[in-house]
Amino acid sequence: MASRSCFSALLLLLVAFEFIFVIGVTLPRCRPIVANDNDQIQFALNLEFLEADFFLFGALGKGLDDFAPSLALGGPPPAGGRMANLDPTTRRIIEEFGYQEIGHIRAITQSVGGIRRPQLNLSAEAFAAIMNQAMNTTLSPPFNPYANSINYLLASYVIPYVGLVGYVGTIPNLDRKTSLSLVASLLGVEAGQDAVIRGLLYERADETVSPYGLTVTNFTNRISEFRNRLGMCGVKDEGLMVPVQLGAENRTTSNILSADANSLSYSRTPAEILRIVYGTGSERSPGGFFPKGGSGRIAMRLLQ
Numbered sequence: 001m002a003s004r005s006c007f008s009a010l011l012l013l014l015v016a017f018e019f020i021f022v023i024g025v026t027l028p029r030c031r032p033i034v035a036n037d038n039d040q041i042q043f044a045l046n047l048e049f050l051e052a053d054f055f056l057f058g059a060l061g062k063g064l065d066d067f068a069p070s071l072a073l074g075g076p077p078p079a080g081g082r083m084a085n086l087d088p089t090t091r092r093i094i095e096e097f098g099y100q101e102i103g104h105i106r107a108i109t110q111s112v113g114g115i116r117r118p119q120l121n122l123s124a125e126a127f128a129a130i131m132n133q134a135m136n137t138t139l140s141p142p143f144n145p146y147a148n149s150i151n152y153l154l155a156s157y158v159i160p161y162v163g164l165v166g167y168v169g170t171i172p173n174l175d176r177k178t179s180l181s182l183v184a185s186l187l188g189v190e191a192g193q194d195a196v197i198r199g200l201l202y203e204r205a206d207e208t209v210s211p212y213g214l215t216v217t218n219f220t221n222r223i224s225e226f227r228n229r230l231g232m233c234g235v236k237d238e239g240l241m242v243p244v245q246l247g248a249e250n251r252t253t254s255n256i257l258s259a260d261a262n263s264l265s266y267s268r269t270p271a272e273i274l275r276i277v278y279g280t281g282s283e284r285s286p287g288g289f290f291p292k293g294g295s296g297r298i299a300m301r302l303l304q
């Protein structure tokens, strides 16, 4: 009897500890934010702007200001974007992705109103800094995303996936059916882009990224680990090759799509996303691709 109640007390204590852990430790950093549908959907525009200008410049050497200037709502021109040295197939794919992002920006703007495009930093140096952090070394020569198709695809690996998990993260917090329908439709194309980029990289998984002596797999695994460190909310990002325990149904080490134990997409909150795209691990410290921080109510609120 005594040992049983002792056991129950212990169990209760354990449950209490778990509760404190979840409430006190996990939640403040990782809990969803409270915001209305429009603000949540507008937050996604930050990533859509980043993708639009990175893809359009990479494929064509010009950006949103040349194709649909009104959608930037007077935001400053992006710094450092340029045409990448791509093979013809990759160029066609990236060009298409760039146009798709223009469509996404238009759809969001028409549905919930636009926000001013934030200052973007698409310079080779901004990518080089992020790659150095991800690889935990100083790559020499500095990583240049615009040098060739492999480098460009590795740089692209950094972006749509973050947009994708961000859209998944908004779904439980949306009130209106029209918002859900818009986000699901954006998510469909975003997931497709991520899958194509990862598929193209997977075909080259064992190729060495010249002149670093590291493979494509090495890069993707490190970039994913780095994003998990910056996001600070556990493993929500996996490279192209994983230990079998992280593969689909624990049966494979290939990981062309990054997903959880039931092969469901991971989700991230706006704060997690900002910690990653700022490259600083803090939603209050802009940097990386957004040297002055993101636009819209949510990003501005989190900055304080």
Ligand SMILES: *[C@@H]1O[C@H](CO)[C@@H](O)[C@H](O)[C@H]1NC(C)=O
Binding pocket: 079, 121, 123, 125, 126, 129, 291
């Ligand atoms: C872009 O990033 C690079 C590398 O961090 C930095 O040197 C440069 O000043 C940044 N440009 C802008 C406009 O923030």
Ligand SMILES: *[C@@H]1O[C@H](CO)[C@@H](O)[C@H](O)[C@H]1NC(C)=O
Binding pocket: 136
């Ligand atoms: C980065 O490298 C340093 C020194 O080489 C090492 O101490 C540290 O553990 C590494 N960090 C990660 C996250 O791998």
Ligand SMILES: *[C@@H]1O[C@H](CO)[C@@H](O)[C@H](O)[C@H]1NC(C)=O
Binding pocket: 214, 215, 217, 218
């Ligand atoms: C690169 O990958 C190979 C095999 O996949 C592994 O043995 C090696 O440790 C990795 N190197 C780095 C720096 O991650």
Ligand SMILES: *[C@@H]1O[C@H](CO)[C@@H](O)[C@H](O)[C@H]1NC(C)=O
Binding pocket: 245, 249, 250, 261
């Ligand atoms: C895969 O392994 C993990 C532990 O590593 C386990 O939690 C999970 O249930 C396993 N999944 C399947 C489908 O066997």
